Amino acid sequence: MNKSKPDRPSKDESSAPPTSRGAKRKKRTRLKLLNSAMALFSRKDAQDVTINDITEGADVGFGTFYNHFESKDAIYEAVLFYAFDSFGEVVDAHLDRINDPAEKISTALRLTLREAKLKKDWGRFLVREAFSEMGLSSGLAPRLARDIDEGISQGRFKHGDIDLMTLVIGASTVGCISIGLGEDSTHPQLEEDKTLGQRFIEHALKTLGLPDDEANRLAIVPLPDDDLSERAF
Amino acid sequence: MNKSKPDRPSKDESSAPPTSRGAKRKKRTRLKLLNSAMALFSRKDAQDVTINDITEGADVGFGTFYNHFESKDAIYEAVLFYAFDSFGEVVDAHLDRINDPAEKISTALRLTLREAKLKKDWGRFLVREAFSEMGLSSGLAPRLARDIDEGISQGRFKHGDIDLMTLVIGASTVGCISIGLGEDSTHPQLEEDKTLGQRFIEHALKTLGLPDDEANRLAIVPLPDDDLSERAF
Structure with a gap:
């Protein structure tokens, strides 16, 4: 290809x-x-x-x-572009209005988890391509790295290892989406899916070095209502 | 099926x-x-x-x-058993000799990362099935949850959310393996692959609540030399 x-x-x-x-x-x-x-x-x-x-x-x-x-x-290339870059651009348009890098990351992650719940095929495609060359070099991973970098530069985040933080937070996002996609699974995690997603965001923010109370607050920051995927194309 | x-x-x-x-x-x-x-x-x-x-x-x-x-x-069922349970049993045989749950987790994760590097097909299969019903309910994920549970019970780990810790550490392991598998990738993470894997283990132990010096030490604990996959079958 x-x-x-x-x-x-x-x-x-x-x-x-x-x-x-x-x-x-x-x-x-x-x-x-x-x-x-x-x-x-x-x-x-x-x-x-x-x-x-x-x-x-x-x-x-x-x-x-x-x-x-x-x-x-x-x-195939157009689907990759549509699925990753195009979605990333729409998320970026929302992040432009936010100044705090921690709130940016919380918003981007929650928009991604929500989108994957609303559009199962997109979520499944994201999981499948997340660790491909294209998935790593375009779309969401480099945007996550960029926002982590910004938070470190501003002194907002304490953990300075961008690659590691991108891996841990990015891979866990893929894991959250995967578990949510196992529709016929009887695994107990599935029933707590929403809760687990929220606990994950909170944990990710703490991992970056945010104090507990701020991580708790930012993990439930309101999201825009509009349907992103319609605008993503 | x-x-x-x-x-x-x-x-x-x-x-x-x-x-x-x-x-x-x-x-x-x-x-x-x-x-x-x-x-x-x-x-x-x-x-x-x-x-x-x-x-x-x-x-x-x-x-x-x-x-x-x-x-x-x-x-297909036999391959799943061979790939997950059988490998998990061999890892367990090694963990039996270790008392500290933190050292158990470090050893299990490092054996898994090493195996995936030595046996690319196994690594690729693990990535593909990791979040399937079978991958979640057998093999490595429940063993990781068990070891996290043990560490919490013993007061060795401070983070008490077993599902979240299993997700974050398990998914990051899959991410590490995925990045290592991208043989023709030019992504910068690939060149630091070994280092990133080690930094990840250290980070995982800190996430569970270990002090920095212990996490540093346990992330490079010596592994058994023997070829696990030969014995796994």
Whole structure:
């Protein structure tokens, strides 16, 4: 797979708002294809997914695929971009309004956990790709590292090992999402899922060096209501 | 998949040591099939692996498969048992000689990280199944929870939330293994892999409530030299 050139939205789609009926329909079809592909790629390796699987899942004709993507590789890259970078950009837009790096991290983590609960395919895809080269180098991990770095620079965080903190907090986030995804699991953790997620955020903030009372408060900071994934695309 | 009855070694294999040439050969063939299956299941969903793939990978005839396993489901269960429980039992045999729960956890985590480095297929399989129902309920996660529980009961650990500690430490272990597996990754963490693993163990012990100097010391406690995976089967 050529991972160097993610298939970002093409010029004709992004240069003008999709006002015409045709352009809106085209965007909707592209989104259907991306969602179908994400559902498939979240369960199978790319090599075991066919273009036919993708168009059937999207309920569009086989030929329609090529109006939007050149190849399976191209849609795989687009799904990665859609799933990671695009979501990360929307989260960043929310973080821009926040000054405290600890509140930034709490907000970003809680938005991620919430999104994974609302969009199971996205959560499953995130878990599957989290430790891939793409998952480590784009999307959420480098943003987490950036926010940890900021907190250390400002003296807000006491733990100075950015790589370790990114690993521990990032991997635990993946773990929280994974447990939440085990729908038919009878594991006791599942029933305490929400609580465990919240306890995890609190713990992550303490790990970074926040005093207990601040970690407790920031772990339940209000989130924006809007549906991020709609805006993420 | 029927997950209730893992295909443990059958009576005729386990009731007597395999002294005869025939029994030894049979055991070797079974091990070849299991290793081939693990390599395949670590990269693909079980539904996308065929019995023919498994026998080809093991370099044995197709029919030989049925001398050892009834079905693909049966070998999948056997691989899960082999990969998780069987390894966990060998680790437990080492922990039996250790009294301090903190040293137990450090030893178990370091043995796991070392094993994943020595046996890439095993590591990949562990990452893939770590958060599955089987991964959560058998193998390493419940053993980690047990050792954390022991440390809390003895007053050795200060952090009393077993589920959260198991999640954070278990998921970070999976993260460490994942990063080590990204062979062609150019991510900077990869170059510091050994160091990061060690820093993680130290951090995990501090998270449980150990003083810094003890965590530093226990993170580099000597490991047994013997090859665990040979004995694990």
